[in-house]
Amino acid sequence: MGYVAVKGGKDAIENAERYLDFQRLKGDSPDISTGQISDQLYLAVDRIMGEGSLYAPDLAALAFKQAAGDTFEASFILRAYRTTKPRMGYSMPCDTKKMRIIRRISSAFKDIPGGQILGPTPDYTLKLLNFDLIDMGCKKRKAALKALLKGVKKRGSSGEIGELPKVIDMLRKEGLVVENKKDNKEEPFDVTRESPVFPASRSASLQTMARGETGGLLLLAYSNIRGYGDIHPALGELRVGYMPVMISHPLTGKPYEIGRVKITEAEIIARFNTEGEKPKFSIGYGVCFGHNEVKAISMAILDRSMANSGSKHASEDQEFVLSHIDGIESMGFSVHWKLPHYVTFQSDLDRLRKAQEVSDEKE
Amino acid sequence: MGSEARAVMNQEIFRKLMGAMSRPGRLFRLGTVCKEPLMDILNVLLDHEVGFCVTGADSDTLGRLINAETGAKAVDISQADYVITPAEGIGDELFRAKMGSLEYPDKGATIIYYGAKPAENGKFIFAGPGVPDGGISFDPGIPDDEIKKLAEINSGFPLGVDAVIVCEKPALICMPRSLKITGGK
Amino acid sequence: MKKNKRAEKNSGQNRYNFAFLDENAKREIRRKTLKAIAIPGYQVPFGSREMPIARGWGTGGLQVTLSVIGKKDVLKVIDQGSDDSVNAVNIKRFIKKVTDVEITNDSLRATLIQTRHRIPEIPLTQEQIIIFQVPFPEPLRTVEPSEAETRRMHAEADYSRMWLYLYEDIVKCGEISIGARYPVYVNNRYIMDPSPIPRWDIEKLDNSECLNLFCAGREKRIYAIPPHTSVKPLEFEDFKFRVENFEGKKCEICGCESSFLDEVMDGSTGARRYFCSDSDYCEKQTARKGNKQ
Structure with a gap:
């Protein structure tokens, strides 16, 4: 009888969990360590840290393992962990000029002070399966690394480059750039502590995007540049590297470095016309944890597109963009229809039958 | 106090606060749950996310203590989420407290009166959400004039302020802004 | 390690x-x-x-x-x-x-x-x-997708669009068709x-x-x-709010005729059957009956 199936939920859930664990444990392959994940699947780890909004490579790797490779689920697990942690304080503002760079390019200028630095990028790698990677094993892996580094001169730690000037600053000096409105608040809005209200401050908007789901941001940004919007962006600068995070020492008040985070930063340039004023450029800004260029660029495009007045398209409407890009929220709600709805359905059924009666009476 | 003991106390006091806010006029005794009623209640509500303002004679000392205990920032009354005042009341300064906006009435301040001595019978009749039909009469232990001012400020509901009255005995009474106050001379 | x-x-x-x-x-x-x-x-x-x-x-x-x-x-x-x-x-x-x-x-x-x-x-x-x-x-989301706008409507207690929606619903369906x-x-x-x-x-x-x-x-x-x-509940003078109708139906387990019922299709016969939605209430009713007998 259908009704009885509703009972016994506890056993059903426990068995479902066991079955799920079984899916991950079955098979004869050796267990993956979280260290292997953070070393070798680092881009997944970066993405999870961004969307989970917690910079913790070890925990992100663990979440990825636990979620069997589902980045939505892994980011979700990481965020649920983050919730339980108190916020101890604010860092000082990070000046990204101080970033230790591993990659930095500009598509707006051929040559930039400090030079174009390709860094670790798959942009020009042919998308061909590399069959050598199948079951490489430790030995072969070490040999490959040795061969790779043969004849390479060591330059500091892992090839980072120190402070480089920002490309955008060159345009600023020439008076070509409209500055974004600064929020008047001393402290930035914190979307994890306050519910964003619309119109959202820029700090709330940037934070929401920095936590956003990469695919969600990409979709909206793409819709804009494809024609549902009118941003024609140039990539002013894209940089990837390690950002020292400073706090003001609680006793002495002096800046104190508490660690570094790997970030990707994108600045896009697009034309901005204000009536009665000289046309200028304006900047769209994107930044996120880890190495995730798709996300940083999409975010920069959306930051710029939302600055357009009189939004005509989805990607220009701040409330629309910010309400729909969070992966954890959109995923949760889109799949919640799996939950039983038979009370509401019964209620709808009652209304439908009544409406049919009314319509029969009319006829 | 250890953080776990504090958490337990916060929860118990909060339930009294929530009870008092949803049943205005009813006295909620704190006898067994806390030792220093004012500071313990402030610990439930205040942290570094909110601003407070202390009025009255000991305002400086008390202000410093509250900041040290809770991390909340001392601000002008016009900016304060929580206004802390002796039971004698604030007088006309009350009109400078935040009342919220029609879009966000919840931004209206909470006024916390301490050291109140409520008497058995009051002059005012209170009605509205949380009060059974017909209304009730009680004495919140703050001056009649202060009650009238609260009534005046809250006449533009949903704009207004909510009052938490901490009694000496240790007990709590609340007067949310939704309360309709009539009577009194 | x-x-x-x-x-x-x-x-x-x-x-x-x-x-x-x-x-x-x-x-x-x-x-x-x-x-x-x-x-x-x-x-x-x-x-x-x-x-x-x-x-x-x-x-x-x-x-x-x-x-x-x-x-x-x-x-x-x-x-x-x-x-x-x-x-x-x-x-x-x-x-x-x-x-x-x-x-x-x-x-x-x-x-x-x-x-x-x-x-x-x-x-x-x-x-x-x-x-x-x-x-x-x-x-108000049913009548207005923007949060900024619904917040204004609440601020001004401007609920005219909601009433209009209910009115149009009646014109279309002959009844207010909102279920839950x-x-x-x-x-x-x-x-x-x-x-x-x-x-x-x-x-x-x-x-x-x-x-x-x-x-x-x-x-x-x-x-x-x-x-x-x-x-x-929102209602009009001539179109009153009405709760779900379970007239003539009762719970098959406890026999209750005055609780909200779940409707279940019997897989083999296709017949409709009814059970209390509130499982604790149903159990209490059943126990009480058992005691009486």
């Missing part, structure tokens, strides 16, 4: 606080809950935290429950009226794990009831708090979404003895109906 050890330590279950949320998170939810009680029916924005269950699966109700709950509480969780449905069980399992409070199915013994889509049939008392899980806190989630007027000021409870349960909110708390985790809103507060 070192790395792994660290990760292991970080993931230990004992690293979670009593009631999961940190004290600052609880503080914020508590502050907002008090404001919600002081302004009945008004949606207070709050910094909704991520919970270990998915958004849309009761994270709002859960956050309020966890900020309110203490060791002495007795908790009941229902989904669609049932204590045993998978989502209710899952939420109970989690709360039990992080608080170790006593769990009950008994609607009368519970001090806290977290619910999705139903209010128990037995009238709740002043000792009880009921916490509703809310998917859509904004009743029937909008209500609270304290004669705010139009409020009572969460997707059936119309059957709406009158239980009016002038109730218990405190009613509502929370939408994904949409980040808390609102409340204090005890003894006026709650009226």
Whole structure:
């Protein structure tokens, strides 16, 4: 009888969990360590840290393992962990000029002070399966690394480059750039502590995007540049590297470095016309944890597109963009229809039958 | 106090606060749950996310203590989420407290009166959400004039302020802004 | 090796606080809950935290429950009226794990009831708090997608579009066709979404003895109906609000003719059968009958 199936939920859930664990444990392959994940699947780890909004490579790797490779689920697990942690304080503002760079390019200028630095990028790698990677094993892996580094001169730690000037600053000096409105608040809005209200401050908007789901941001940004919007962006600068995070020492008040985070930063340039004023450029800004260029660029495009007045398209409407890009929220709600709805359905059924009666009476 | 003991106390006091806010006029005794009623209640509500303002004679000392205990920032009354005042009341300064906006009435301040001595019978009749039909009469232990001012400020509901009255005995009474106050001379 | 050890330590279950949320998170939810009680029916924005269950699966109700709950509480969780449905069980399992409070199915013994889509049939008392899980806190969303605009409408108590919607509904369907989630007027000021409870349960909110708390985790809103507060469904003089019609039907288990019923299709015969939606109520009715016999 259908009704009885509703009972016994506890056993059903426990068995479902066991079955799920079984899916991950079955098979004869050796267990993956979280260290292997953070070393070798680092881009997944970066993405999870961004969307989970917690910079913790070890925990992100663990979440990825636990979620069997589902980045939505892994980011979700990481965020649920983050919730339980108190916020101890604010860092000082990070000046990204101080970033230790591993990659930095500009598509707006051929040559930039400090030079174009390709860094670790798959942009020009042919998308061909590399069959050598199948079951490489430790030995072969070490040999490959040795061969790779043969004849390479060591330059500091892992090839980072120190402070480089920002490309955008060159345009600023020439008076070509409209500055974004600064929020008047001393402290930035914190979307994890306050519910964003619309119109959202820029700090709330940037934070929401920095936590956003990469695919969600990409979709909206793409819709804009494809024609549902009118941003024609140039990539002013894209940089990837390690950002020292400073706090003001609680006793002495002096800046104190508490660690570094790997970030990707994108600045896009697009034309901005204000009536009665000289046309200028304006900047769209994107930044996120880890190495995730798709996300940083999409975010920069959306930051710029939302600055357009009189939004005509989805990607220009701040409330629309910010309400729909969070992966954890959109995923949760889109799949919640799996939950039983038979009370509401019964209620709808009652209304439908009544409406049919009314319509029969009319006829 | 250890953080776990504090958490337990916060929860118990909060339930009294929530009870008092949803049943205005009813006295909620704190006898067994806390030792220093004012500071313990402030610990439930205040942290570094909110601003407070202390009025009255000991305002400086008390202000410093509250900041040290809770991390909340001392601000002008016009900016304060929580206004802390002796039971004698604030007088006309009350009109400078935040009342919220029609879009966000919840931004209206909470006024916390301490050291109140409520008497058995009051002059005012209170009605509205949380009060059974017909209304009730009680004495919140703050001056009649202060009650009238609260009534005046809250006449533009949903704009207004909510009052938490901490009694000496240790007990709590609340007067949310939704309360309709009539009577009194 | 070192790395792994660290990760292991970080993931230990004992690293979670009593009631999961940190004290600052609880503080914020508590502050907002008090404001919600002081302004009945008004949606207070709050910094909704991520919970270990998915958004849309009761994270709002859960956050309020966890900020309110203490060791002495007795908790009941229902989904669609049932204590045993998978989502209710899952939420109970989690709360039990992080608080170790006593769990009950008994609607009368519970001090806290977290619910999705139903209010128990037995009238709740002043000792009880009921916490509703809310998917859509904004009743005006049906007529207006923008949050900025619906906020203005609430600010000015400008509900003309909602009334127009109901009127057009009647013109189209000959009846108000809203099933569950029937909008209500609270304290004669705010139009409020009572969460997707059936119309059957709406009158239980009016002038109730218990405190009613509502929370939408994904949409980040808390609102409340204090005890003894006026709650009226929207209706017209000539088109009255009507609850679901179960005339001539009764529960096949307890024989009750006065409770909200689940309709079940019998797979083999195709016949429709009816059972109490409130499982605790049904069990109590059945037991009472058994005693009589």
